[in-house]
């Protein structure tokens with residue numbers, strides 16, 4: 495019989511998202527689920543039942559005592575990540591942590607440093623960075639087809655799932671912050687955010703987040719809410735030459751490219767009457783883009799990084815930057831939308847972890 499060369503991996507957290515992670519890890523063909531840990535033994539058992547030779551526990555220490563398991567995936571609520579990921583890294587495990595890495599920048603920074611010190615892979619499950627159509631959109635932006643970028647609008651709405659542990663900014667908008675960083679390859683310089691807790695006091699279910707890239711950079715806005723009649727996962731990118739719309743729910747044509755723009759012509763003399771604008775409408779084209787299973791691609795990337803010691807695309811450091819931006823947005827939210835500067839990355843901070 496051939497030796498099983500798949501990497502034994504443990505899943506911590508078997509609620510809504512954990513089972514998808516478990517399935518995707520095994521679908522890569524590169525990993526096998528060796529353990530499931532959940533505070534609720536029935537949930538752990540339900541997931542384990544779908545995998546061969548998978549043990550269950552309610553005590554993380556059982557997994558950390560098993561030297562065969564070198565990598566773990568953490569899918570517990572965001573406010574538990576700091577403690578669980580710390581224990582796993584201290585015990586020498588490679589970690590794939592669900593987003594957001596933690597709920598404050600100081601603790602995320604500690605995790606990044608711990609991973610670097612212990613020479614372990616720390617990856618954050620910013621799954622959209624592994625989405626082939628998001629990569630297609632990035633190619634369109636990078637090859638200059640849209641011209642100068644004017645603004646990006648993100649919409650992430652649905653009716654539920656309602657969360658009580660974190661608000662829509664941390665639960666939903668962190669996806670868009672990671673996509674925005676990925677698309678533009680840079681961080682915003684400031685943010686402002688307003689939102690309301692219509693359903694549960696103290697937990698904003700609806701937020702509007704503005705991200706600034708300076709006077710010469712594009713504007714970006716995120717609308718995130720679990721209190722909305724429509725499930726929408728869309729990004730509109732408006733450039734000086736063309737415009738693009740990405741729609742995650744349109745499986746056949748996730749990207750639409752619009753040859754549309756407004757040409758403004760201001761003749762010499764600054765005569766207001768002579769000021770002309772013309773609408774250019776060259777129609778819409780849906781480029782063929784590759785589609786994939788983003789979560790499976792994310793899991794495969796994690797296993798590859800564990801095996802090779804490579805640095806993940808969505809490494810702990812990029813997770814820290816997302817948390818830093820979200821933290822600034824949270825401060826703005828508390829100050830009724832005040833503009834909050836985003837601290838720049840510290841020199842030497844990027845890379846590793």
Ligand SMILES: NC(=O)c1ccc[n+]([C@@H]2O[C@H](COP(=O)([O-])OP(=O)(O)OC[C@H]3O[C@@H](n4cnc5c(N)ncnc54)[C@H](O)[C@@H]3O)[C@@H](O)[C@H]2O)c1
Pocket residue numbers: 506507508509510511512531532533534537568569570571572574578592593594619621665
């Ligand atoms: N990438 C994505 O698209 C995506 C989608 C959904 C959720 N998530 C993320 O996944 C994480 C989990 O979200 P969820 O919706 O599955 O939450 P959930 O509440 O449905 O499940 C969390 C599970 O963790 C267990 N748990 C809590 N504390 C624990 C501990 N200390 N030890 C062991 N088990 C513990 C709970 O019993 C529960 O079963 C969050 O970070 C969330 O942001 C990511």
